[in-house]
Amino acid sequence: MTELFTTKPKPPLAELLRPKLLDEFIGQQHLLGPSNAPMKLMNQMGYREGYRYAHDEPDGFAAGQTYFPDGVTRPNWYQPTDRGVERSMGERLARLRSLDDASAPEAGS
Numbered sequence: 660m661t662e663l664f665t666t667k668p669k670p671p672l673a674e675l676l677r678p679k680l681l682d683e684f685i686g687q688q689h690l691l692g693p694s695n696a697p698m699k700l701m702n703q704m705g706y707r708e709g710y711r712y713a714h715d716e717p718d719g720f721a722a723g724q725t726y727f728p729d730g731v732t733r734p735n736w737y738q739p740t741d742r743g744v745e746r747s748m749g750e751r752l753a754r755l756r757s758l759d760d761a762s763a764p765e766a767g768s
Contacts, residue, residue, distance in 0.1 A: 720755055723762030733759075 701707070711721040727733065739749035 720758065722755075722758035 711724050713719055713721040713724065716722070725733065737752070739745035739752065741749065
């Protein structure tokens with residue numbers, strides 16, 4: 660019975676699966692192989708065409724850039740409250756969404 664209170668608690672599974680060494684974060688060539696075949700195939704398929712890197716854009720935001728497949732609308736899962744820091748987050752989201760809406764292609768073009 661005393662073991663119940665003296666045993667160290669087990670860490671969560673996510674903690675156990677988290678990489679612990681720098682080599683586990685970088686240098687994952689064993690996943691890609693020597694030829695980096697997935698990237699070659701993606702480039703041949705035009706995977707990056709039209710992609711704009713947000714960090715290169717004014718204000719760090721690629722207005723109008725969508726990461727969803729064609730025909731999938733942007734979900735608005737996060738609905739900030741008007742209290743505390745969420746108020747300013749909501750204002751920023753509204754500004755970014757208006758930039759998105761302003762840069763959206765016209766229907767039929």
